[in-house]
Amino acid sequence: MDLRQGIGLRRLGSTADDFQQDLLSSLYYRKGTTVESASARDAYEALALTVRDRLADRRARTAAAQFAHNPRWVYYLSAEYLLGAQLEQNLLYSGTGDLAAQALKPLGRSLEEIEDLDVEPGLGNGGLGRLAACLIDSMATRDIPAVGYGIRYDFGIFKQSLEDGGQAERADDWAFHGNPWEFPAPDDRQTVGFYGHTEPVPGSPVRKRWVPGETVLGEPSHMLVPGYNTETVNIVRLWRARGSEASFDLSRFSAGQYAEAVQEAVRAENISKVLYPDDSTELGRELRLKQQYFLCSCSLRDIIRRFRLRNENWDDFADKTIIQLNDTHPTVAIPELMRLLVDEYELDWDRAWSITRRTFAYTCHTLLPEALETWPVHMFERLLPRHLEIIYLINMHFLREVEAHFPGDADRIRRMSIIGENGERRVRMAHLAVVGTEAVNGVAELHSKLLRETVLQDFADLWPAKFQNVTNGISPRRFIRLANPRLSEVISDGLGGDGWLNDLDRLAELESLADDPAFRERWRSVKRANKVDLAAGDPDSLTDVMIKRFHEYKRQQLKLLHVITMYHRIRENPNGDWIPRTVLFAGKAAPAYHAAKHIIRLINAVAATIAADPVVAPHLRVVFAENYNVTLAERIIPAADLSEQISLAGKEASGTGNMKLALNGALTIGTLDGANIEIRAHVGEENFFLFGLDAFQAAEARINGYHPREHYERDAELRAALDAINAGAFGGVGREVAESLLGWDEYLTLADYRSYLDCQEEVERAWRDRDRWTRMSILNTARCGFFSADRTVADYAARIWRVAPVPVPRED
Numbered sequence: 001m002d003l004r005q006g007i008g009l010r011r012l013g014s015t016a017d018d019f020q021q022d023l024l025s026s027l028y029y030r031k032g033t034t035v036e037s038a039s040a041r042d043a044y045e046a047l048a049l050t051v052r053d054r055l056a057d058r059r060a061r062t063a064a065a066q067f068a069h070n071p072r073w074v075y076y077l078s079a080e081y082l083l084g085a086q087l088e089q090n091l092l093y094s095g096t097g098d099l100a101a102q103a104l105k106p107l108g109r110s111l112e113e114i115e116d117l118d119v120e121p122g123l124g125n126g127g128l129g130r131l132a133a134c135l136i137d138s139m140a141t142r143d144i145p146a147v148g149y150g151i152r153y154d155f156g157i158f159k160q161s162l163e164d165g166g167q168a169e170r171a172d173d174w175a176f177h178g179n180p181w182e183f184p185a186p187d188d189r190q191t192v193g194f195y196g197h198t199e200p201v202p203g204s205p206v207r208k209r210w211v212p213g214e215t216v217l218g219e220p221s222h223m224l225v226p227g228y229n230t231e232t233v234n235i236v237r238l239w240r241a242r243g244s245e246a247s248f249d250l251s252r253f254s255a256g257q258y259a260e261a262v263q264e265a266v267r268a269e270n271i272s273k274v275l276y277p278d279d280s281t282e283l284g285r286e287l288r289l290k291q292q293y294f295l296c297s298c299s300l301r302d303i304i305r306r307f308r309l310r311n312e313n314w315d316d317f318a319d320k321t322i323i324q325l326n327d328t329h330p331t332v333a334i335p336e337l338m339r340l341l342v343d344e345y346e347l348d349w350d351r352a353w354s355i356t357r358r359t360f361a362y363t364c365h366t367l368l369p370e371a372l373e374t375w376p377v378h379m380f381e382r383l384l385p386r387h388l389e390i391i392y393l394i395n396m397h398f399l400r401e402v403e404a405h406f407p408g409d410a411d412r413i414r415r416m417s418i419i420g421e422n423g424e425r426r427v428r429m430a431h432l433a434v435v436g437t438e439a440v441n442g443v444a445e446l447h448s449k450l451l452r453e454t455v456l457q458d459f460a461d462l463w464p465a466k467f468q469n470v471t472n473g474i475s476p477r478r479f480i481r482l483a484n485p486r487l488s489e490v491i492s493d494g495l496g497g498d499g500w501l502n503d504l505d506r507l508a509e510l511e512s513l514a515d516d517p518a519f520r521e522r523w524r525s526v527k528r529a530n531k532v533d534l535a536a537g538d539p540d541s542l543t544d545v546m547i548k549r550f551h552e553y554k555r556q557q558l559k560l561l562h563v564i565t566m567y568h569r570i571r572e573n574p575n576g577d578w579i580p581r582t583v584l585f586a587g588k589a590a591p592a593y594h595a596a597k598h599i600i601r602l603i604n605a606v607a608a609t610i611a612a613d614p615v616v617a618p619h620l621r622v623v624f625a626e627n628y629n630v631t632l633a634e635r636i637i638p639a640a641d642l643s644e645q646i647s648l649a650g651k652e653a654s655g656t657g658n659m660k661l662a663l664n665g666a667l668t669i670g671t672l673d674g675a676n677i678e679i680r681a682h683v684g685e686e687n688f689f690l691f692g693l694d695a696f697q698a699a700e701a702r703i704n705g706y707h708p709r710e711h712y713e714r715d716a717e718l719r720a721a722l723d724a725i726n727a728g729a730f731g732g733v734g735r736e737v738a739e740s741l742l743g744w745d746e747y748l749t750l751a752d753y754r755s756y757l758d759c760q761e762e763v764e765r766a767w768r769d770r771d772r773w774t775r776m777s778i779l780n781t782a783r784c785g786f787f788s789a790d791r792t793v794a795d796y797a798a799r800i801w802r803v804a805p806v807p808v809p810r811e812d
Helices: 003-007 018-032 040-069 085-095 097-103 111-115 127-141 252-253 264-274 284-306 314-320 333-344 349-359 377-384 387-406 410-416 429-435 445-455 455-462 474-480 485-495 504-513 517-534 554-570 594-611 628-637 655-663 678-681 693-704 708-714 716-728 736-741 747-766 770-782 789-800
Strands: 072-076 146-153 161-162 168-170 181-186 190-196 197-200 208-211 212-227 233-242 320-327 358-363 374-377 427-430 437-440 467-469 542-547 581-587 620-623 642-645 667-670
Touching: 003 716, 018 040, 018 097, 018 474, 040 085, 040 097, 040 212, 040 233, 040 678, 072 127, 072 284, 072 789, 085 097, 085 111, 085 212, 097 111, 111 181, 111 374, 127 146, 127 233, 127 320, 127 789, 146 284, 161 620, 190 284, 190 628, 190 655, 190 770, 197 387, 197 747, 208 264, 208 387, 208 410, 212 284, 233 284, 252 374, 284 320, 284 333, 284 377, 314 320, 314 349, 320 349, 333 349, 333 358, 349 358, 349 387, 358 429, 374 377, 377 427, 377 678, 387 410, 387 429, 387 455, 410 455, 410 628, 427 429, 427 437, 427 678, 429 455, 429 736, 437 445, 445 455, 445 467, 445 667, 445 678, 455 667, 474 485, 474 655, 474 747, 485 504, 504 542, 504 667, 517 581, 517 628, 517 770, 554 581, 554 594, 554 620, 554 655, 554 736, 554 747, 594 620, 655 678, 655 770, 667 678, 667 736, 667 770, 708 736, 708 747, 716 736, 716 747, 716 770, 736 747, 747 770
Parallel strands: 072 146, 072 320, 146 233, 320 358, 358 437, 437 467, 542 581, 542 642, 581 620, 642 667
Antiparallel strands: 161 168, 181 212, 190 212, 197 208, 212 233, 374 427
C-alpha cells in the first residue's frame, strides 16, 4: 500500500506543471513571499525545499523498507563530511533538473543563477571528509542501509584569503543564511556528560556510577543522502551542542551580568562551534577531545535507540550493527559503548566486550606518527574519568593476551600497550582502535602493507587476519557528471548511454576509441573548453595542477623548486623552444602550521616575480587559487592536463585527488606512494610519469644518514634555486623554506629533485606529440573504473561489514 494513503498525503507529481506548482507553494506557504517580491535567495530556498520534498518522499519509503527488513546497519562515524554543494547533485539524483529550470522562469530566474547561491556545508577539511561523502553516496547508490554520523559545525575549517601573498584565515559561516537541506530533530536530543567523578556500585566489581560535573545537550538534524538511479535515500545525522535549560542564569542577567548569565550555554555550544579548533593550547586540545566524545556519545545512544526499535536481545547487537570508525577521531566510541553496556544496561564485562569488538571496524588513514592521535592521561582523567577506568581495564585484559602469545617479551608489551609510558603518559587511540575492533583496514595497497609491516606491525603479528586493504574510491557522479558535464557527454556518446555512472568498469570500452582521430579531437576540445572556463591562464598551455592540503610531506616545495628552475632556464635562454605552462596551486595550511604557510607565501612571491618578468611571463605562469574546496575542485579538475602527486613515498596513505584527476583525463606525475601505485598499474606504466625514491629506498636513505647539502653541492640548478631564495630574489621571502630544506629536509625533497626534473622533461616530450598525449589521457579515464567509490563500498560490504543491499520498491 502507498504510505501516503494511510495518512492522507497527496502524491507528488512528476510533470513540469506539478513541479512548478509545488515550487510556488513553497514560495508562498513556506517562505511567506510572492512571485512579485521573491528575491533570488527566496527562489533558491523554495527550489531547494521542492527538491527536498521529492527526496523526502523516497526517504519515507526507504525507512519503511529498511524497518521491515531489519538488516545489519552500517553506521559511519566521521569527524568530517565534505559534502559539496547540494542543489545540483540533488537535482541530478531526483531527475528534476529540467523541471527546475522551467519552474524558475515565472520568477525571472535562471537555474545557473540559483545554483550559485548554494553553499557547500562546512563540515570537512580535506580527503578524509571527501572520502566520507563519497562513501555515504555510494552506500545509498548500492541500497545499503546506512547512517552517517558527524557534527554540525557552526563554522567550517576557515575561509582562506591571501594577504601580502600569505594565507589569512577568517570564519567560514557556511550556514549564515540557513540550510534548507537539513531537518532538525530536537525530540531526539541526547545528554552528554563531562568531568565529575565515579562511584562504585555495590555488589559489582566492574560497574561504576559516573557523576558528570557538566552536561550538555546534543541536538540532531539530518540531511538526506540519495542514491543515484535507485529509490534509496539514507541520511547523515549531525549533532549540535546546546546548553541545558538551566544554562541561562536569569538572576545574573537581571543584575546586568550579561556575559556571565550565558557563559554556561556558550561553553556548551563551543563544542560544535568550529571544525578542528586550534590545538596549540591545552584548552584547544581539551575542546577537540570534547568534540570527539560528544560525537561518539550522541551517536551511540542514537544507534542503540534504533537497534531497540526492532530488537531486544543484546546478543543480536553486533549482528545488526557495524560501526565504521573513520580514522582515530571517533575511537572513544569503544570505551563509551562499554560504559553504556556495563554501567547503564548492566551487562557483564566479558559479554559487553565480545559485543563491542564485533561491532566496530577501524579505517586508518595515515602513516604519520603525529596523526595517530594520543591524549594525555591527565586530560582523559579530568574530562572522561569513567572512560579512562574502562581503558585501563581493556588494556589490562589485552596485555594479558599479548603476554600469553609472546611470553617474556616485555618490550613488545610496552610497545603495544594502549597507555604510552614514554615521558608523559598518553592514551594511544590507534592502539585502542585496533584492540577494540574486528577489522582494521588501510586505504591503498602500499598503505595497508606499511601499516602491517611498520606502524602496526606488533598488532598484525598478533592478529594477522584482522588487517585488510580497501583502496579508496571517488564518486563518478560528483566528479565527472557534475564537475565535467562536457566530458560526461562525450563518454555517454561513446558508450551509448550513461549507464557507466553506476558501473564505472564500463569506461574500459573507451579504449577502442583512443585511436579514433575524431574522438581524440573531441576529447581535446572538451579539455580546452574547460580550461577557458577556469580562466587560470592560456588554454593552450600545459595546465599543471597541484591541489591538496599544504603539508611538507606532500612536497609543494618540490614543485616550487621546479618552477624556480624553469624560471632560471627561460631567463638564461629566452629564445628557447619553451612549452607554455600554467602551474596552478590550491590548498590550505593548518593555521598553526607555519612551515606550510611559509611555502604558500613563497609560491605567491615567485608567482609575482614571474608575472612581472616580460621574458618569462609568456612561457610560464603560476597561479594560487584561494579557498580550495569541493566547488573549486570541480572547476580545476576538469581543466587539468598534469596531476602532481609528488609526496615522499611512504607518507601518503592513499589520496583521492589523484583518482579524480586521472578519471578526468589528467596524466599523473608521481612517486610510488599511496594509490599512485594502483593508478599506475591500472592505467599502464607508459601512461604515468614516475620519478623518485620508493618507500623502502626512502627509509634506507634515512637509515644510512641523509645529508641534503650533498645534493645542494653537486647539483648546480638546485643550488641556483635555493641560493635565489636565500638571496631574497622573490620579494625577500622564503628563507625559512630554504633553511628547512638545507638543514634537515625531513621529506627528502632534495633527494628527489633531479629525478623529478628529468621526469618533467619526459612530460614535455609527451606534450609536444598532441595525439600521443590525447591517447594517454583517454586511456587514463578508460582504465580508472576501479577507483569508483561504488567498488570501495562493495569491498567494505563483502569483506568487513558483511551487509547486503535492501532495495526500495519503485512506485507504480
